[in-house]
Amino acid sequence: MAAHLVSTTINGDAVEFACPADESLLSALRNRLGLSGAKEGCGTGDCGACSVTLDGRLVCSCLVLGVEANGRKITTIEGMAENGVLHPLQENFIEYAALQCGICTPGFLIAAKVLLERNPNPTETEIRYALAGNLCRCTGYDKIVRAVQASARELRQIEKRKGRKKKGKKS
Amino acid sequence: MGNDPSYTNQKFKVIGSRVKRPDGIDKVTGRAKYGADHNAPGQLVGLFLRSPHAHARIKKISTARAEKLSGVKAIITCDDLPDLTNGDTEARDILENCMARGRALYDGHAIAAVAAIDEKTAKKALQLIKVTYEALPHVTDVDDALKPDAPVLHDYIYTTGVEPKPKTPSNLCNVSEFGHGDIEAGFAEADVIVEKSYKTEQVHQGYIEPHACVASVSPDGTGELWVTTQGHFSFRSVCANLLGMDVAKLKVTASEIGGGFGGKTHVWTEPVALALSRKANRPVKVVMTREEVFRASGPASSTSIDVKIGAKNDGTITAAFAALRYQGGAFPGIWAMLGAMTSFACYNLANVKALGYDVVVNRPKVAAYRAPSAPMAAFAVESTMDLLAKKLRMKPLDFRIKNAAKEGTRASYGPVYGPIGIGPTLEAVKKHPHMRARLKKNQGRGMACGFWFNFGGQTCTDLNIATDGSVTLTVGTIDVGGSRASLSLIAAEELGIPYEQVRAHIGDTGSLGHNDMTDGSRGTFSSGMATIFAARQAVEVMRARAATMWDIPVEDVVWESGQAKATGKKHRKLKALSLADIAAASPNTGGPIAGHNESVPDNAGVSFASHICDVEVDPETGATRVIRYTVIQDAGKAIHPTYVEGQFQGGAAQGIGWALNEEYIYGDDGRLQNPGFLDYRIPVCSDLPFIDTQILEIPNPHHPYGVRGVGETSIVPPLAAIGNALSNAMGVRMDHVPMSPPRILKALAQLDG
Ligand code: FES
Ligand code: FES
Numbered sequence: 001m002a003a004h005l006v007s008t009t010i011n012g013d014a015v016e017f018a019c020p021a022d023e024s025l026l027s028a029l030r031n032r033l034g035l036s037g038a039k040e041g042c043g044t045g046d047c048g049a050c051s052v053t054l055d056g057r058l059v060c061s062c063l064v065l066g067v068e069a070n071g072r073k074i075t076t077i078e079g080m081a082e083n084g085v086l087h088p089l090q091e092n093f094i095e096y097a098a099l100q101c102g103i104c105t106p107g108f109l110i111a112a113k114v115l116l117e118r119n120p121n122p123t124e125t126e127i128r129y130a131l132a133g134n135l136c137r138c139t140g141y142d143k144i145v146r147a148v149q150a151s152a153r154e155l156r157q158i159e160k161r162k163g164r165k166k167k168g169k170k171s
Numbered sequence: 172m173g174n175d176p177s178y179t180n181q182k183f184k185v186i187g188s189r190v191k192r193p194d195g196i197d198k199v200t201g202r203a204k205y206g207a208d209h210n211a212p213g214q215l216v217g218l219f220l221r222s223p224h225a226h227a228r229i230k231k232i233s234t235a236r237a238e239k240l241s242g243v244k245a246i247i248t249c250d251d252l253p254d255l256t257n258g259d260t261e262a263r264d265i266l267e268n269c270m271a272r273g274r275a276l277y278d279g280h281a282i283a284a285v286a287a288i289d290e291k292t293a294k295k296a297l298q299l300i301k302v303t304y305e306a307l308p309h310v311t312d313v314d315d316a317l318k319p320d321a322p323v324l325h326d327y328i329y330t331t332g333v334e335p336k337p338k339t340p341s342n343l344c345n346v347s348e349f350g351h352g353d354i355e356a357g358f359a360e361a362d363v364i365v366e367k368s369y370k371t372e373q374v375h376q377g378y379i380e381p382h383a384c385v386a387s388v389s390p391d392g393t394g395e396l397w398v399t400t401q402g403h404f405s406f407r408s409v410c411a412n413l414l415g416m417d418v419a420k421l422k423v424t425a426s427e428i429g430g431g432f433g434g435k436t437h438v439w440t441e442p443v444a445l446a447l448s449r450k451a452n453r454p455v456k457v458v459m460t461r462e463e464v465f466r467a468s469g470p471a472s473s474t475s476i477d478v479k480i481g482a483k484n485d486g487t488i489t490a491a492f493a494a495l496r497y498q499g500g501a502f503p504g505i506w507a508m509l510g511a512m513t514s515f516a517c518y519n520l521a522n523v524k525a526l527g528y529d530v531v532v533n534r535p536k537v538a539a540y541r542a543p544s545a546p547m548a549a550f551a552v553e554s555t556m557d558l559l560a561k562k563l564r565m566k567p568l569d570f571r572i573k574n575a576a577k578e579g580t581r582a583s584y585g586p587v588y589g590p591i592g593i594g595p596t597l598e599a600v601k602k603h604p605h606m607r608a609r610l611k612k613n614q615g616r617g618m619a620c621g622f623w624f625n626f627g628g629q630t631c632t633d634l635n636i637a638t639d640g641s642v643t644l645t646v647g648t649i650d651v652g653g654s655r656a657s658l659s660l661i662a663a664e665e666l667g668i669p670y671e672q673v674r675a676h677i678g679d680t681g682s683l684g685h686n687d688m689t690d691g692s693r694g695t696f697s698s699g700m701a702t703i704f705a706a707r708q709a710v711e712v713m714r715a716r717a718a719t720m721w722d723i724p725v726e727d728v729v730w731e732s733g734q735a736k737a738t739g740k741k742h743r744k745l746k747a748l749s750l751a752d753i754a755a756a757s758p759n760t761g762g763p764i765a766g767h768n769e770s771v772p773d774n775a776g777v778s779f780a781s782h783i784c785d786v787e788v789d790p791e792t793g794a795t796r797v798i799r800y801t802v803i804q805d806a807g808k809a810i811h812p813t814y815v816e817g818q819f820q821g822g823a824a825q826g827i828g829w830a831l832n833e834e835y836i837y838g839d840d841g842r843l844q845n846p847g848f849l850d851y852r853i854p855v856c857s858d859l860p861f862i863d864t865q866i867l868e869i870p871n872p873h874h875p876y877g878v879r880g881v882g883e884t885s886i887v888p889p890l891a892a893i894g895n896a897l898s899n900a901m902g903v904r905m906d907h908v909p910m911s912p913p914r915i916l917k918a919l920a921q922l923d924g
Contacts, residue, residue: 037201
């Protein structure tokens with residue numbers, strides 16, 4: 001099968017790669033682009049370890065074809081910290097020990113970030129269902145949920161402060 | 172209780188604080204390198220051809236067409252792996268499990284392997300390999316395997332541990348017996364006796380990271396292996412032995428590990444990957460698919476267990492008996508033996524006997540899974556304990572308290588206990604608010620106890636102090652969940668320096684002496700012990716260096732709070748020297764400062780837990796929800812309490828999955844029907860509540876800080892705790908794990924009928 005040229009944006013950078021039509025996005029990220037932060041736990045869409053966003057939507061990259069990335073925007077775990085500053089979710093995952101082995105962590109972080117962008121104040125149940133597509137075998141999820149709750153609180157405060165600043169400027 | 176004040180009153184500076192782990196940033200940014208994240212120049216892709224039969228004779232393997240395919244660089248069958256095991260039957264079993272030798276013993280058994288330039292070519296090559304099988308009758312159930320007409324897997328297995336020695340081979344490998352006293356007399360004394368049989372199905376550790384390695388063998392016979400493993404030193408010995416290499420010429424580097432729970436203590440593809448590399452003369456990367464992980468790595472035993480316990484009307488147990496049948500997959504194991512040893516370990520029993528029957532069946536070779544074999548035995552024993560309490564009209568908790576083992580109790584598996592935590596965990600259950608919370612309709616509460624031995628094992632650790640006063644700690648045990656943080660805390664505590672000044676690494680096999688597997692909850696226990704002694708050795712060196720710097724006798728130098736101080740009036744004017752001062756001067760006082768320790772720290776300290784669980788059953792669907800869960804466990808001394816809690820919660824969650832959902836389902840054809848996370852369902856976030864934890868600290872007298880292994884005991888009680896809760900919710904006893912919706916509906920229907 002001939003390879004296709006794919007032009008895409010990954011973590012804000014324009015990227016080009018060539019891949020056969022039947023190759024998964026996960027495989028392209030890991031094996032062609034050196035972005036091995038997304039993990040393959042199953043290859044069948046059941047574990048969420050390969051989570052990335054495609055135009056802001058949470059996807060299992062093992063179920064997306066590499067060629068589908070053409071002309072779209074992808075973010076991976078490698079793009080989560082900005083300019084060396086960890087996202088509050090990343091900070092809190094360490095702080096709350098939401099990782100033990102850490103293999104599931106990139107997927108959880110991506111999924112949790114998408115959740116908090118849509119729902120800044122989720123209930124425990126909402127968090128649990130939003131993360132139900134990600135498997136963790138080490139933690140029993142307890143500390144993951146707590147880390148997401150703490151991050152939600154923090155992010156709301158950051159937003160509030162931003163809001164106040166804006167208001168302050170206007171008056 | 173043996174709460175030795177000399178330990179509990181120990182004042183620590185940093186031990187017990189909740190610091191951030193050193194590998195945290197790499198793991199939240201995607202930088203950490205796991206098994207599949209490493210690549211070598213010119214690497215090939217290795218894939219396996221696996222048996223579609225549960226049991227078959229392999230008449231012929233023809234690889235000719237595959238070999239001719241362009242891009243195929245090596246094909247391996249058992250012919251490329253000559254038997255060099257020299258009468259070592261355990262090694263021979265490993266060899267045959269890694270690659271079938273004339274017969275396929277289970278669905279998924281490796282038949283051949285290919286190394287090719289890419290995955291596509293390797294897959295094509297697998298299709299071109301022709302295998303002629305002659306299917307043989309198979310058996311996958313542990314009880315069926317013991318029937319007289321069962322197909323016998325190995326003609327060389329004659330049951331050991333029985334008199335007289337059997338004259339014919341069978342699937343029963345070994346019978347082991349533990350206990351003391353006279354159970355016949357004990358049962359004769361009993362006012363009430365309960366006898367019941369149980370079954371538990373096979374489960375998998377379910378680590379999210381599949382097995383992965385990159386093997387590279389040079390023409391000069393040296394080799395390197397990058398691998399996700401719980402024990403790179405053991406992998407090195409096993410692989411070198413199977414391949415006829417010198418142990419020292421194989422360097423094994425452990426990747427970050429994406430979960431193991433015992434399943435990464437065994438080699439599966441690694442020796443074959445090395446053989447492929449040797450044949451192809453190029454590095455070979457092998458990554459298992461999830462399906463391969465289920466079919467062909469090492470799950471836990473399925474079991475069938477009979478329990479009989481008798482007690483007097485006042486609640487004193489007079490006798491206890493268990494017969495435990497565990498299948499070890501296609502090769503002999505010690506799983507029933509471990510089950511028999513742990514079964515009655517929580518109780519103080521005058522008359523006790525446990526018989527373990529280790530059985531082979533046509534399933535993958537069983538590996539350890541967190542407190543291996545103990546959860547099934549606990550399910551059977553703790554369910555029977557509840558039944559007996561009910562007959563005695565006692566609260567199950569009080570019945571357990573009355574019979575709990577204590578310091579001085581002779582354990583059912585032999586030794587006499589020192590200070591132990593079973594009594595305190597039960598008392599903590601009694602006091603816990605969870606026990607008084609109201610239950611609603613269709614809800615029930617249960618509790619259960621669990622025990623695990625914990626291991627020490629061979630350990631070798633290095634501690635090096637740089638001239639700027641920072642400290643490198645190199646250990647040979649794998650970090651499965653934060654041990655680098657705990658070990659750095661220990662080094663900081665001993666040296667009297669801040670935690671941030673210590674950096675812990677996992678050394679490869681070229682940098683340290685042999686370290687046993689990270690199993691038996693030994694990582695923080697034994698490497699911790701070795702770290703303490705290595706640090707103390709470095710302190711001795713620093714005292715000597717300070718003495719040189721001051722030009723005074725070393726006897727006049729003491730080490731206090733990270734500083735060397737000169738004692739005695741005549742040295743009054745000498746200002747204390749910090750670790751950093753001494754380190755800075757080290758190039759001129761004798762060179763680098765280091766401490767080492769090589770040891771076998773035994774007595775990891777037995778550990779006990781009691782769990783409380785509330786469930787709610789939906790009588791329409793048979794689905795069960797765990798609505799509240801509490802873990803109470805003895806940790807000896809919690810080095811890093813957050814990580815200890817994490818171990819408690821993780822083990823409980825795995826136990827909950829095992830209790831309610833997880834099971835290997837085999838068809839009549841002996842093939843595994845659910846080798847994927849969709850059909851083998853492990854708990855997801857929305858299945859579970861928060862898991863409350865309570866850490867008790869009953870110090871281990873054999874550790875300078877009182878530490879006990881903490882990683883495993885937490886998976887032992889959940890099966891029984893949930894079984895007991897369900898039985899209380901439904902009014903009918905569940906005796907088959909998993910207690911999945913179909914089994915619950917069946918039990919409810921029988922209740923109605
Ligand atoms: S690897 Fe994509 S969902 Fe598991
Ligand atoms: S931390 Fe190991 S799988 Fe989640």
